Amino acid sequence: MFAPSDHKDRPYRRFMNSEIQSTQLVVIGAGPGGYAAAFHAADLGLQVTLIDLDQNPGGVCLYRGCIPSKALLHVAKVLREAKESSEWGIDFSSPKINLEKLKSWKESVVGKLTGGLGELSKQRKVTFIQGRASFDDSHHLLVQPNGEGNQFRIQFEQAIIATGSRPFIPSDLDIESSHLWTSNQALQLPEIPKKMLVIGGGYIGLELSTVYSALGSEVHGVEMAPGLLPGVDKDLVRVLSKRLEAMLSSIRLNTKVVKLKEKSGGLVATIQNEKGEASEEHYDKILIAVGRKPNSSGIGLNTTSVEVSEKGFIKVDEYRCTSVPHIFAIGAALDYISEIGLANVEKRIRSLTDFLIKQLKEEGF
């Protein structure tokens, strides 16, 4: 399949470089799926080009997911423990939150880890290009570098699509408003809203509810299913639900948000209970965390014979091979849980995440 080369002598290229005309392996997307695959392939001796929109490898997990959310959950834990410690006879005065300082600390955590991955790319002589890639045909990619620079074309022998996913917003709720946040905006900590609605009782909605309620927001949660964290062991969910009920202002199950509209510096949500009764409620900010969709559109898959499912997930076999034998796909762009079960790639993503979190803990975080 792959032929190892003497690529170790090649210089590391940090940014767009139109000299790159061909590569043995190109990896599109440098999240935990893409960078792990790229590093592994480079360790095996392949000449690897890794392309991502961000400045360094890391993907959603490091820039807009696991790492910033865990950094902020740590802050939430400290704030709650300080509050609860009065029960043990230790009183702290009310915390003063310096949002700008908190943001820059969180950014520094992200920067340290993504910078570290940039260094690891260099050490492995992986060519990292910051830009947007799309297929031109099944052996060529078009790359639009970030910032200045013209689009250029790369020929590849093998490709791995690791473009991940983005927040999903149902069309009924997809309105243009700065008061409507996804996890991307919420993790940037633009402000601490007074009153906030979190739509979705999955882990992303619950993590961010925990963070914002600890920071001082009045947080209300709604979930359309009869329980939080659908699919998770009910005994565990029971314990967590109790804790969340104490932290949040309300959590409503079997409840659906059916409409949103902007009003008086915030949003009005039309909320329907299980009996079908609707009420209108005003919030300063609404966070929508009802799922994610794969990044499979806009990457030129139509110029190849790579097949996608109705929901846009890239179809692969048990070797993560798409319908084109030299093009593979991994990570969140696949519907791997329902189609092929939890397999090695996912385990690898998890173990890398665990490793990064362990690293943070060792730094006293």
Ligand SMILES: Cc1cc2nc3c(=O)[nH]c(=O)nc-3n(C[C@H](O)[C@H](O)[C@H](O)COP(=O)(O)OP(=O)(O)OC[C@H]3O[C@@H](n4cnc5c(N)ncnc54)[C@H](O)[C@@H]3O)c2cc1C
């Ligand atoms: C708030 C939040 C918290 C999370 N917490 C956890 C957790 O605690 N533990 C856990 O295991 N998982 C967690 N996750 C999930 C985890 O982030 C994903 O499972 C993981 O990031 C998927 O990795 P990936 O490599 O498939 O894709 P991604 O990490 O999504 O990376 C894909 C990359 O591809 C790039 N890309 C897309 N299109 C192009 C293109 N055309 N050209 C170039 N680059 C492109 C994107 O910019 C992105 O950097 C969390 C997610 C969120 C949103």
